[in-house]
Amino acid sequence: MLAELRVTPVGAQHEDFAEVVSAIVRTIAERSHLQYAVNAMGTTLEGEIDEILAAVRACHEEVRKHCTRALVELSLDDRAGAEGELVRSLDHLRRFGGGVPLERLVRAR
Amino acid sequence: MLAELRVTPVGAQHEDFAEVVSAIVRTIAERSHLQYAVNAMGTTLEGEIDEILAAVRACHEEVRKHCTRALVELSLDDRAGAEGELVRSLDHLRRFGGGVPLERLVRAR
Amino acid sequence: MLAELRVTPVGAQHEDFAEVVSAIVRTIAERSHLQYAVNAMGTTLEGEIDEILAAVRACHEEVRKHCTRALVELSLDDRAGAEGELVRSLDHLRRFGGGVPLERLVRAR
Amino acid sequence: MLAELRVTPVGAQHEDFAEVVSAIVRTIAERSHLQYAVNAMGTTLEGEIDEILAAVRACHEEVRKHCTRALVELSLDDRAGAEGELVRSLDHLRRFGGGVPLERLVRAR
Numbered sequence: 168m169l170a171e172l173r174v175t176p177v178g179a180q181h182e183d184f185a186e187v188v189s190a191i192v193r194t195i196a197e198r199s200h201l202q203y204a205v206n207a208m209g210t211t212l213e214g215e216i217d218e219i220l221a222a223v224r225a226c227h228e229e230v231r232k233h234c235t236r237a238l239v240e241l242s243l244d245d246r247a248g249a250e251g252e253l254v255r256s257l258d259h260l261r262r263f264g265g266g267v268p269l270e271r272l273v274r275a276r
Numbered sequence: 277m278l279a280e281l282r283v284t285p286v287g288a289q290h291e292d293f294a295e296v297v298s299a300i301v302r303t304i305a306e307r308s309h310l311q312y313a314v315n316a317m318g319t320t321l322e323g324e325i326d327e328i329l330a331a332v333r334a335c336h337e338e339v340r341k342h343c344t345r346a347l348v349e350l351s352l353d354d355r356a357g358a359e360g361e362l363v364r365s366l367d368h369l370r371r372f373g374g375g376v377p378l379e380r381l382v383r384a385r
Numbered sequence: 386m387l388a389e390l391r392v393t394p395v396g397a398q399h400e401d402f403a404e405v406v407s408a409i410v411r412t413i414a415e416r417s418h419l420q421y422a423v424n425a426m427g428t429t430l431e432g433e434i435d436e437i438l439a440a441v442r443a444c445h446e447e448v449r450k451h452c453t454r455a456l457v458e459l460s461l462d463d464r465a466g467a468e469g470e471l472v473r474s475l476d477h478l479r480r481f482g483g484g485v486p487l488e489r490l491v492r493a494r
Numbered sequence: 495m496l497a498e499l500r501v502t503p504v505g506a507q508h509e510d511f512a513e514v515v516s517a518i519v520r521t522i523a524e525r526s527h528l529q530y531a532v533n534a535m536g537t538t539l540e541g542e543i544d545e546i547l548a549a550v551r552a553c554h555e556e557v558r559k560h561c562t563r564a565l566v567e568l569s570l571d572d573r574a575g576a577e578g579e580l581v582r583s584l585d586h587l588r589r590f591g592g593g594v595p596l597e598r599l600v601r602a603r
Contacts, residue, residue, distance in 0.1 A: 171317040173351070175565060177504055178464070189373035196376050200384040206313065207320045207365045208280040208351060214383070216445055220438045223459075227434055231463065238502060238565070239461040242282070242317060243445065246396070246454040254381050256316045264298035267305050272363050274323070275309040284456060286395055287573070325554055329547045332568075336543055340572065347393060347456070348570040352554065355505070355563040389535040391569070403583075407591035414594050418602040424531065425538045425583045426498040426569060432601070460500070460535060472599055474512075474534045482516035485523050490581050492541070493527040 168245040169252045170219050173209035174226050178236035187233045194229045195222055202253050209240075213253040219243065277354040278361050279328050282318035283335050287345035296342045303338045304331055311362050318349075322362040328352065386463040387470045388437050391427035392444050396454035405451045412447045413440055420471050427458075431471040437461065495572040496579045497546050500536035501553050505563035514560045521556045522549055529580050536567075540580040546570065 172195075176187045192210065195203050199222040201214040212219055223241050230237040246252075260269060281304075285296045301319065304312050308331040310323040321328055332350050339346040355361075369378060390413075394405045410428065413421050417440040419432040430437055441459050448455040464470075478487060499522075503514045519537065522530050526549040528541040539546055550568050557564040573579075587596060 169316055171315075175502075175504065177502065185368050185372055189369055189376055192369070192373065192378065193376045196380065202380055202383055204315065204379040204381070205366065205369065206280075206315045207278055207322075207362050208353065211316045213316075216442065220442060224434065224438060227461065227463065231465075236462075236464040239459075239463070241441075241457075241459045243457040244317065244454075245445065245449065245457070247449075253316050257314065259294050260298055260301070260314065263294055264301065267298055267302045269301065270313040271305065271311055272313070274311055284393075284395065286393065325551065329551060333543065333547060336570065336572065340574075345571075345573040348568075348572070350550075350566075350568045352566040353563075354554065354558065354566070356558075387534055389533075403586050403590055407587055407594055410587070410591065410596065411594045414598065420598055420601055422533065422597040422599070423584065423587065424498075424533045425496055425540075425580050426571065429534045431534075462535065471534050475532065477512050478516055478519070478532065481512055482519065485516055485520045487519065488531040489523065489529055490531070492529055 168214065168216060168219065168243060169249070169256075170212040170244070171209050171242045172212060172223060172226065173238075173240040174230050175238040176230055176234035176236075177238060178234045187230060190229050190233065191226050194225050198222070198225045204253060211253060213251075216243070216245070277323065277325060277328065277352060278358070278365075279321040279353070280318050280351045281321060281332060281335065282347075282349040283339050284347040285339055285343035285345075286347060287343045296339060299338050299342065300335050303334050307331070307334045313362060320362060322360075325352070325354070386432065386434060386437065386461060387467070387474075388430040388462070389427050389460045390430060390441060390444065391456075391458040392448050393456040393458075394448055394452035394454075395456060396452045405448060408447050408451065409444050412443050416440070416443045422471060429471060431469075434461070434463070495541065495543060495546065495570060496576070496583075497539040497571070498536050498569045499539060499550060499553065500565075500567040501557050502565040502567075503557055503561035503563075504565060505561045514557060517556050517560065518553050521552050525549070525552045531580060538580060540578075543570070543572070
């Protein structure tokens with residue numbers, strides 16, 4: 168099952184989220200066996216539902232060490248028979264997407 | 277401003293989203309100047325609010341050509357003075373994240 | 386802790402979600418002790434994190450009986466010391482919101 | 495078209511969101527003709543896409559007066575031919591939901 172997790176410290180002392188975000192990524196990396204990929208707005212995950220919910224639980228616990236208020240947002244996309252989607256979905260777009268590039272990291276003119 | 281956009285065709289004839297997803301990515305690539313990066317659950321964007329909302333408008337129009345019902349989800353993260361975050365936020369994590377890897381594409385043992 | 390849960394059957398035979406939505410609400414009502422309030426786009430919840438995640442688990446199981454693909458979206462807003470927010474937050478707005486109405490169910494002219 | 499909007503001030507001086515939330519609700523009430531209903535986690539909306547996106551634009555502008563960082567989250571659910579859903583969807587559940595209550599504001603024993 169694919170998922171995306173976004174954790175936002177709200178009542179933090181300072182606004183730079185880097186320390187909290189790396190603590191969250193470390194939690195996923197070290198306290199789960201999930202596949203994951205960090206993006207600029209969250210982390211995509213792949214695994215079974217119980218393991219995903221356990222990771223959400225652990226990340227929630229972690230973020231609350233850093234702040235008095237936190238938002239935790241989870242999106243699950245569960246499709247019968249789908250596996251390996253974290254890699255496959257992007258490969259599929261590369262092959263069958265008619266050549267549209269999957270990223271543009273400088274502003275188009 | 278950073279954003280993430282997720283477009284899900286609901287009332288589609290078939291369940292494989294690849295065709296719709298590539299039409300959405302093409303819409304962002306060709307009808308906006310936004311920076312973007314596709315991930316397995318959506319597309320992160322960077323640009324000004326008016327351009328982001330115009331892209332949401334165009335993607336909504338596009339997805340409704342393919343299905344009778346669609347979900348469109350937009351998250352904006354607007355921080356004063358932040359620019360170039362689509363690239364910088366991940367670079368920052370790589371440098372100051374204490375060595376935690378930003379992705380793991382095979383299941384951990 | 387406050388939360389909102391949205392469950393969307395994607396690969397369903399038909400597009401009317403009412404049957405699935407009532408099965409989801411029944412799952413929350415009968416298989417949890419959470420406080421909840423259904424709105425047109427989801428269900429707000431209040432309770433402890435373990436009970437919320439257990440309800441997400443049960444609702445996910447329920448929705449997948451009805452369709453081959455489902456989206457499940459959970460937002461948690463956890464604030465230290467906050468309790469009774471499902472009712473209190475709206476009461477607070479009614480009292481201190483300067484008279485702005487909390488709903489308008491017919492289109493403004 | 496149904497929508498839900500959630501606006502979260504992040505880099506605010508204080509953590510009580512009530513002032514910001516009432517400014518957001520006032521923006522929707524006074525600067526749009528949309529139908530709306532406030533819940534504990536956001537505001538459901540109904541109207542045309544251009545009017546919804548204009549309201550998102552106005553609410554974003556408003557929240558940034560109160561803080562240096564803000565999250566704005568919009569979910570659109572657009573179904574061909576659906577109108578009056580803000581009221582109808584809940585009525586439908588009341589009639590055909592098999593008697594499941596749409597809210598429980600005290601904790602179940």
